[in-house]
Amino acid sequence: MADETTGRRIGEVAAAAGVTTRTLHHYEAVGLLQPSGRTASGYRVYAEADVERLYRICVLRRLGLPLAEIAAALDDDAGGLATALATHLDDVERRLDAAHRLRAGLVQLLAETSTERDPSRHLMEVLTDMTTLDRSIESRIQILVYEDLEAAADHLVDVFGLGPAELTRDGDGRPVHAALDAGDGVIWLHPESPEFGLASPKSLGAATATVAVMVDDVDAHHAHAAGKGADIVYAPMDQPYGYREYGVRDPEGGLWSFMRPLPEPAD
DSSP: OOOTTTSEEHHHHHHHHTOOHHHHHHHHHTTSOOOSEEOTTOOEEEOHHHHHHHHHHHHHHHTTOOHHHHHHHHHHOSSTHHHHHHHHHHHHHHHHHHHHHHHHHHHHHHHHHHTTOOOHHHHHHHHHHHHHHOOSSOOOEEEEEESSHHHHHHHHHHTTOOOOEEEEEOTTSOEEEEEEEETTEEEEEEEOBGGGTBOOHHHHTSOSOEEEEEOSOHHHHHHHHHHTTOEEEEEEEEOTTSEEEEEEEOTTSOEEEEEEEOOOOOO
């Protein structure tokens, strides 16, 4: 059991991991990472074993796993830290290899350009290595505005299968923030705010944007949502831009699309 002298405070752990304290609160709420102790003042304290587990969580998140799969992977991982370190090392070495290839490719392209030779045959390799290395934007968060934050969060979890949801309340018990996992992304829910001109589709009488979410089985997802009484806008269909999708509105009129790429046509 960690105490104030042997453990690490939540702010220190969050800063080291490059996450927010809210994220660590969420990990605790969903049972992914439990701090081993508390200070006399009630602050969370993380033991070395907790830090080790957080490291493994961060590695798996970098590889694109959603939280539910991370929890299962940690529970099934007999190798523990050694497996996570090996996985992380493989990822770092892959990036280093791509960096070396990118440098060599740029040197070759520059030489070919200076001698007026056609460099186009090497550009695909350079583009591939650029994609591997381009990680300056680490994550994205979509923020949606709702009149009734709690009801919206419940709907998105129960009907749309997102989540789990973490709800934050103010001192009077009113919901002021919600966060939900959506595959490899995160969606925040925000209350209406006249100060910043934020209004829900219900208040506006129109949706000014739509949220698209990739799912494994569009038709099964549609059947579940329809069975829950969701407001289906259009049934699953194959679109000319290469996706099968259906449209549905949330309780306040926000428009959502759930989709899956169509198989590539045979040559």
